[in-house]
Amino acid sequence: MVESLFEDIFRVEKLNPDDKKLFEKVNRIEARSERFDMFMHLDINSELYPLKEGQKFFLKVVSTLNPDGTPDTGYYNPGNRQSLADNFEYVMYGKLYRVTESTGREKAELLISFGGLLMMMKGDHSHFNKFELDQRLFLLIRKV
Template sequence: MAEFLFEDIFKIERLNPDGKKFDKVTRIEAKSEKFDMFMHLDINTEIYPMKEREKFSMALSSTLNEDGTPDTGYYTQPNRKTLADNYEYVMQGKLFRISEGSGHGGRAEIDASFGGLLMMLRGDPSHFKKYELDQRLFLLIRKV
């Protein structure tokens, strides 16, 4: 069974905290329940609408293969179940920045881009030990 790099339930606190910049994209500001993480996440809300105070499960993984085998980077029509089958919205991207937590009150931060849709996740540095710069990430979301 594949092990997630991170998984938690988030509650949306605000939409577009810096104002609406794109027609089909909404930046959500959310806080996690279990690990007290803070996140900014760009979502294509034309295909996956989200509202304030809504809760969703978010997971990060380096592969979609249920057995945990590495992702090849090439799309093949799956003949078997993948982690994506249990989620409603999935994005593939790359981790482009890791901060060690010196500037955010001892909290670490990672930044990833999913085809131009950005994610910033901030929290206790112990949650970021499994990440590497330029690491391929899959972000998986389903509403709860």
């Protein structure tokens, strides 16, 4: 069984919060999670996966798409193999490049790059204890 590094339901609060689009087919969403009160900025391909303000989605972060938890080889091999991606609508593969600790009232931050599309998640550091710098990760999303 694959261990989830993080999962929660998020609600889109704003699209392109700085009132500018990064790229023609990319939206930056600003969202907040329901269970853990995490704040997130996430760049998504808006042509492939459009989201609207107020919309909710389930987000899961894992280190492998293999349902049995075996490490991922890094190669996509379609076929009869089952994958965690089968249960989601939007999947990205990336690398964790920064984790900051909480300092006083400041929340901890997690920064992941998915080939140039970025994710910043901010919240209580206890939700980041399964993450490691330079870790390869899969982001899985489906609308709820």
